[in-house]
Amino acid sequence: MTQAFWTDEVGELLRVRPGFRLSEVDPSATPGTEARKHAGLAELERAAQELRVLQEKLFAQSRLGAKDRLLVVLQAMDAAGKGGIVNHVFGQTEPYGLALTAFKAPTEEERAHDFLWRVERRVPEPGVIGVFDRSHYEDVLIQKVRGFAPPEEIERRYRAINDFEARITADGVRVVKIMLHISPEEQAERLLSRLDDPEKHWKYNPGDVDERLHWPAYMDAFQTAIERTHSETAPWFVVPANAKWYARAAVQRIVISELAGLSPHWPRPDFDVAAERQRVVDSLDLRWPA
Amino acid sequence: MTQAFWTDEVGELLRVRPGFRLSEVDPSATPGTEARKHAGLAELERAAQELRVLQEKLFAQSRLGAKDRLLVVLQAMDAAGKGGIVNHVFGQTEPYGLALTAFKAPTEEERAHDFLWRVERRVPEPGVIGVFDRSHYEDVLIQKVRGFAPPEEIERRYRAINDFEARITADGVRVVKIMLHISPEEQAERLLSRLDDPEKHWKYNPGDVDERLHWPAYMDAFQTAIERTHSETAPWFVVPANAKWYARAAVQRIVISELAGLSPHWPRPDFDVAAERQRVVDSLDLRWPA
Numbered sequence: 001m002t003q004a005f006w007t008d009e010v011g012e013l014l015r016v017r018p019g020f021r022l023s024e025v026d027p028s029a030t031p032g033t034e035a036r037k038h039a040g041l042a043e044l045e046r047a048a049q050e051l052r053v054l055q056e057k058l059f060a061q062s063r064l065g066a067k068d069r070l071l072v073v074l075q076a077m078d079a080a081g082k083g084g085i086v087n088h089v090f091g092q093t094e095p096y097g098l099a100l101t102a103f104k105a106p107t108e109e110e111r112a113h114d115f116l117w118r119v120e121r122r123v124p125e126p127g128v129i130g131v132f133d134r135s136h137y138e139d140v141l142i143q144k145v146r147g148f149a150p151p152e153e154i155e156r157r158y159r160a161i162n163d164f165e166a167r168i169t170a171d172g173v174r175v176v177k178i179m180l181h182i183s184p185e186e187q188a189e190r191l192l193s194r195l196d197d198p199e200k201h202w203k204y205n206p207g208d209v210d211e212r213l214h215w216p217a218y219m220d221a222f223q224t225a226i227e228r229t230h231s232e233t234a235p236w237f238v239v240p241a242n243a244k245w246y247a248r249a250a251v252q253r254i255v256i257s258e259l260a261g262l263s264p265h266w267p268r269p270d271f272d273v274a275a276e277r278q279r280v281v282d283s284l285d286l287r288w289p290a
Numbered sequence: 291m292t293q294a295f296w297t298d299e300v301g302e303l304l305r306v307r308p309g310f311r312l313s314e315v316d317p318s319a320t321p322g323t324e325a326r327k328h329a330g331l332a333e334l335e336r337a338a339q340e341l342r343v344l345q346e347k348l349f350a351q352s353r354l355g356a357k358d359r360l361l362v363v364l365q366a367m368d369a370a371g372k373g374g375i376v377n378h379v380f381g382q383t384e385p386y387g388l389a390l391t392a393f394k395a396p397t398e399e400e401r402a403h404d405f406l407w408r409v410e411r412r413v414p415e416p417g418v419i420g421v422f423d424r425s426h427y428e429d430v431l432i433q434k435v436r437g438f439a440p441p442e443e444i445e446r447r448y449r450a451i452n453d454f455e456a457r458i459t460a461d462g463v464r465v466v467k468i469m470l471h472i473s474p475e476e477q478a479e480r481l482l483s484r485l486d487d488p489e490k491h492w493k494y495n496p497g498d499v500d501e502r503l504h505w506p507a508y509m510d511a512f513q514t515a516i517e518r519t520h521s522e523t524a525p526w527f528v529v530p531a532n533a534k535w536y537a538r539a540a541v542q543r544i545v546i547s548e549l550a551g552l553s554p555h556w557p558r559p560d561f562d563v564a565a566e567r568q569r570v571v572d573s574l575d576l577r578w579p580a
Contacts, residue, residue, distance in 0.1 A: 061492075086386065094377050185576075199556050201558075202350040202354065209566065209569045213576075276485055276499065286478070286502070287475075
């Protein structure tokens with residue numbers, strides 16, 4: 001038997017606790033495992049099947065009326081690896097049970113509504129794993145750091161977010177919020193590698209450097225947003241993300257734990273199996289062309 | 291060097307031609323390859339990377355303004371394997387560049403609109419591969435077979451579909467329509483296997499047998515729909531689907547050919563690469579915590 005990849009329940013290690021300080025999280029750490037990259041990639045591959053089975057059960061039971069679903073919110077500085085998480089963790093699930101939304105700068109129509117309007121419309125349906133690449137948290141991160149909204153409006157938004165998340169939780173949505181945490185040195189390296197590879201130029205945005213220069217203010221805004229919106233029912237997890245393999249395996253494990261916590265099960269049929277079997281058997285002489 | 295899996299351009303073999311007769315297509319055939327299941331699964335795995343690169347280029351160029359996109363319409367009798375195609379062909383692409391819609395019986399709101407209303411809203415954005423699991427073709431298939439709409443309305447719909455598809459084609463959408471073709475014997479076997487496995491009960495719908503009993507009428511409706519809506523710019527492909535591995539590999543190859551035909555390319559950056567590089571380098575001393 002091979003050594004287990006996780007030596008500890010990683011979700012418990014990365015879940016935000018009272019007194020949480022972002023400045024004390026080492027973005028290069030790999031809590032919960034002694035393994036390195038090669039084993040991490042193998043674990044990611046292995047556990048993908050575990051995730052797919054849970055997802056299929058969640059989806060299957062929704063067809064018979066269960067309302068449970070999962071919403072994973074991904075927030076991070078640019079180039080922290082949100083895209084890689086989407087492709088390598090959620091890209092290994094079945095498309096029917098996945099609803100991805102990549103939120104951009106709000107459109108004119110979106111700006112004409114309250115900040116939660118566009119988010120509400122993207123809450124996953126029963127049975128589905130919803131993934132937000134950026135989210136309503138942009139409205140208390142970039143909007144706060146860049147002064148796009150005044151302090152009292154930012155205050156209002158923390159409360160509005162808590163109300164919103166409590167409401168959808170009561171409606172069957174398990175809300176899981178994940179910050180991918182990289183160091184500014186790691187970000188610089190990744191931005192340079194995008195600039196040095198013509199096939200990656202399209203992923204580079206000059207605005208990323210503008211935001212980078214506000215790093216300390218962003219970290220303050222993350223600290224405050226996490227403090228103000230973390231709860232038992234809509235928890236934050238801060239995932240060290242300098243090692244991509246670690247961040248992917250850790251997010252995958254958190255998602256698996258949260259899904260398992262919903263205890264999805266194959267639904268009981270709402271039809272008479274034996275009678276349906278007979279109907280099919282009775283039609284076995286059907287031929288076409290006749 | 292290993293023998294090529296495809297001995298022929300499978301898209302050309304399966305594309306509908308003048309004088310097409312559905313009754314002459316053998317659902318158990320495997321045109322374009324001499325290989326069998328094991329090699330088919332290996333080909334599916336191998337070509338997935340080819341598909342991902344094309345998809346990523348299509349997506350990348352859309353970020354810089356290109357409007358090209360692909361819409362794959364999947365139609366078939368129940369249990370013909372649409373779900374397997376979605377999971378095994380499109381499930382191997384990146385979630386950002388995939389938009390799947392599974393159309394169900396129309397809701398009350400949808401029925402209050404023209405039949406194309408709900409379809410129009412799901413046309414993929416530039417850069418994205420849209421997949422329709424069922425589509426506006428239900429409105430000339432089940433609706434015709436079951437008499438839910440009168441003949442003159444069905445006639446109107448063929449024309450409306452052609453107008454609609456011509457319009458979105460002109461807007462940059464490559465429309466590819468695929469019928470998965472199984473035999474009634476194969477369908478019976480698959481329905482029974484769903485009934486014999488409690489983990490598959492949720493996929494079974496008693497209505498599937500109701501529709502099965504109208505098999506000849508469905509085949510007539512497919513024949514007519516294909517004749518009336520096939521065109522150079524929005525072609526139909528009829529894929530023998532009794533062998534799942536064949537149908538998946540064939541659809542994957544058709545999608546790859548159609549994407550390659552759009553010649554997607556890594557876009558040229560709209561910023562000064564050297565200047566951006568310098569901006570990142572200038573910020574290399576950024577540390578946090580300071």
